[in-house]
Amino acid sequence: MALLNESATGVFIIAVTPFTENGDLDLASTDRMVDFYLERGVTGITVLGVMGEAPKLTAEESRSFVRRVLARVGGRIPTVVGVSSPGLAPMRELANAVMDDGAAGVMVAPPGHLRTDDQIFGYYVSVAEALGDAPFVLQDYPLTTNVQIAPAVLNRIIKDLSTCVMVKHEDWPGLAKISALRAASDKGEVRRVSILTGNGGLFLPEEMGRGADGAMTGFAFPEMMVGVVEAYTRGDAERAHDVFDAYLPYARYEQQPGIGLAVRKHVLAKRGAIGSAALRKPGGALSAAEIAEVERLLARQEKRLKEFG
Amino acid sequence: MALLNESATGVFIIAVTPFTENGDLDLASTDRMVDFYLERGVTGITVLGVMGEAPKLTAEESRSFVRRVLARVGGRIPTVVGVSSPGLAPMRELANAVMDDGAAGVMVAPPGHLRTDDQIFGYYVSVAEALGDAPFVLQDYPLTTNVQIAPAVLNRIIKDLSTCVMVKHEDWPGLAKISALRAASDKGEVRRVSILTGNGGLFLPEEMGRGADGAMTGFAFPEMMVGVVEAYTRGDAERAHDVFDAYLPYARYEQQPGIGLAVRKHVLAKRGAIGSAALRKPGGALSAAEIAEVERLLARQEKRLKEFG
Amino acid sequence: MALLNESATGVFIIAVTPFTENGDLDLASTDRMVDFYLERGVTGITVLGVMGEAPKLTAEESRSFVRRVLARVGGRIPTVVGVSSPGLAPMRELANAVMDDGAAGVMVAPPGHLRTDDQIFGYYVSVAEALGDAPFVLQDYPLTTNVQIAPAVLNRIIKDLSTCVMVKHEDWPGLAKISALRAASDKGEVRRVSILTGNGGLFLPEEMGRGADGAMTGFAFPEMMVGVVEAYTRGDAERAHDVFDAYLPYARYEQQPGIGLAVRKHVLAKRGAIGSAALRKPGGALSAAEIAEVERLLARQEKRLKEFG
């Protein structure tokens, strides 16, 4: 399997973890989900992300799930595995295992106690040392991690750590940060790495305009993100916005803290991508009011997509 | 002037604080801004909110600004004044002053160190005592205050503190909380207070569907919120969503942390509501890229509004 | 092995995790450390605590370390294992494994996102369900977890969840909370559970005075805590303070955030309890200045202990 590198573009979908109604890991749905994502044009798949339900899995379940995804993907697109951990030893152990299994790279978010520039830089030096040759994605997600990484620190990391090949940019929305990173690589000050963006795609058109290479995030309609990236890449920004706007009312709803993941799984189940919308405990089901709100938004979205062609 | 009470509905606009290019308080623009908001159908106005630039004002400037707003409003609609403060004595002093000047009520957000149910309840008991007869709005804004108030605690406050007449609901988006409050008052367990919602209006249609009475938030196009509330109130939820969707791409952009207020002031200045988009220091200006992004969104919004009639 | 129950008293030492100079888990030192603790009169031992280096271990290392400790302890005193985890499935897996291996109980700290009374209560309901019959210690440590648990919530948990048999009290210093819990059980409102206190023992005499049953914390001189608890238990509060005061200057130094654990391991290594003071990466060594400060404090402590007899 080819390793992840700085040239990655397109949509790396953050996969959900499918469970059966009674909370067991649903490996059959895992296959279906991979097919669903591939059919919608994603160019990569990311599993065990910092959000979602990865921490609810046992170590053995995590390994089984990753292996199942890798087997189904069969090398057609790169698979990235989240290996963030409070300790370097468990991080290395998981990273080594999934790289041996065929992952293209791993992703690491910073632990929440990091504050100063030097603390953050020093942490990633340790990470790179622990990961060895494995290419890694730096996940920059202040809203969740509570760690703010200045562009200068990102550039310092990119300069010193050759295995850092991608930034998953999720500084809400942090458009200026993308511009700063691109200005630095345009001037030849640092290597140009891949920048894929997060935040449920809620700023994707603007992020593409600033120089992002695509998105790495979860959204129940990956085809929106694929469409936006394709339109932007061929220079049709207005079309990119048209696609984006059609999905935005629902995308906004799915991106809610708290119930967002339950909404996403509800829609993925409805679309046939997974067998059950169930979240593993703790994690509730949608209320009738929430389902009604989702249904209205989906009906309106479908209508708008038809008008719009 | 009539005091604020539980029957408040519609759109209470969170006013910006206008400054001149060199950072002085711009009282002339204050008049213009009040007119602008009134012409767009707002039913109330809120000044010195927890967000925005109120903390940048000296005590004297705060008083001047409030008096200027009150004079221009001239009692046509209620004016609410944010009086949140780490101390009860300065809170009382400001509240007494603005109520004497003609404010309809005051608004209080909880200080960030409150955690347990009893701590939060006890704090509002102290607040109500400090405020005396002044009706107050409880601002429930966890994303900024870091204080999470359970529905049971809100109900306990509403039961025990008769001067709490409104909840400014800004739990992102916290639709279930609105439902819980309404269920309790529908069953007669507590007084029904006014619920106006925040978050830049980004969930306004759903919030109306859950029983909100309107919005209390800032957005450079108050007519969107007025339109959504009106349509919902007359039972036309689809029309409410149509109005909302037309403004959503830009509303999302304005609601960005960090530069959101600069975006809002840029558009308000462009619309003639204020003389300058300047933020008082610290607080930067928009970059060329940001202005271009705003311009594109506004152009698309205008086009869509035309199509849509 | 007897299970942990509400009658636990004395000193449950929070064990460090010994590593060799090159960062490997040091199982030989583990035996020596257990002996060291037992010889100093501890009545229980707690491993894989929320602080310290448990998160730096791989799953396999954690299991090996726990088994080694259990084997060496040989049932002479109860062993408690920290199983806090962001997910219930990995928590249950580890808890089942260590209970099968002979642990007396497990310990669970709340995840940092819990805020309201109901959220905290609901979390422990899920925990108790996941743990089944295993008795558990509720770790109440706001300074680290950022979760504040009101006495009423603790009592609600104790009432409803019969497997909660101990509170590890580490609300800094939170003496009033101990009094509140004891008042409730004295009145017969709730079961009387064991309360062992943390914070490196820095408030142990006062905590005993309020009704604590002893300490559960790490400190390089467990004999101080054993002495304080014994003196207090036989009614000699002045003697308890004398013992405490003799160790306090150094105890204060060991309790520093940041370097505290390195200090503790330095002294444990010096006392022969472990083979090396090394922390696993990331985690630095003491500077020459720090070692000199420790040496001075230990020399003064020895002198004082001699004077004092």
Next chain:
Amino acid sequence: MALLNESATGVFIIAVTPFTENGDLDLASTDRMVDFYLERGVTGITVLGVMGEAPKLTAEESRSFVRRVLARVGGRIPTVVGVSSPGLAPMRELANAVMDDGAAGVMVAPPGHLRTDDQIFGYYVSVAEALGDAPFVLQDYPLTTNVQIAPAVLNRIIKDLSTCVMVKHEDWPGLAKISALRAASDKGEVRRVSILTGNGGLFLPEEMGRGADGAMTGFAFPEMMVGVVEAYTRGDAERAHDVFDAYLPYARYEQQPGIGLAVRKHVLAKRGAIGSAALRKPGGALSAAEIAEVERLLARQEKRLKEFG
């Protein structure tokens, strides 16, 4: 009045704000308190600190209190006034006023949202600009502000902002930071500023050993801090530790979060420094158990001081 400069040494006491039993500002006690502090050998006095009750004062009360302190001090020692504020305009207004009234300098803690090195540096550039010629103390207190300032950032501020003449060091305990600052000025890389330390004096001997010039903190027995600084300054570290150790059991108790200030005021009232131990609301009184604990500690302290001579 002489302005504060880099040569400040000794003990700058953080003054409490005295209130009468019914919560009024107690200006008569203010005189008595100033006398009390002066008689115990303090070399400076700091009012309106980030902790304590400054935020409970109205703007007018703050001004009256500062004027009263300045009048009583009568220029015998420098007075520093805390002017931290979310806005630069109110900060400047207060700073100008107190400097006109005769303060020697002002103190500014960073607002809690600052994270990256550049954000912190940029903030102090704005502060220095707002303060004009007024010398200022940078308060580095991560436990309360949640802002971590790296030594390199402190040095950058000291290099670029000539009016920064002192660091109030309160990084818990952050001994390595003092060493880093002193190493930089010893090598001539930056100006040597005054470093006074906080944290209730709980690490004062070690801080002096690392190169601090004294303490700036509140403690009901300023003579302890005066004694430690004097002994250390004349090279008698053991004597400094002897003095320190005698007060440590109570100092530890006074430094408790939550009730610490009530404890300090209780003892100051008992010692005759202020007329009432009352805290302004919100802020409770000590319980009987707490008073008994304090009394025991004070009795033991007195006994030890006698033994020790």
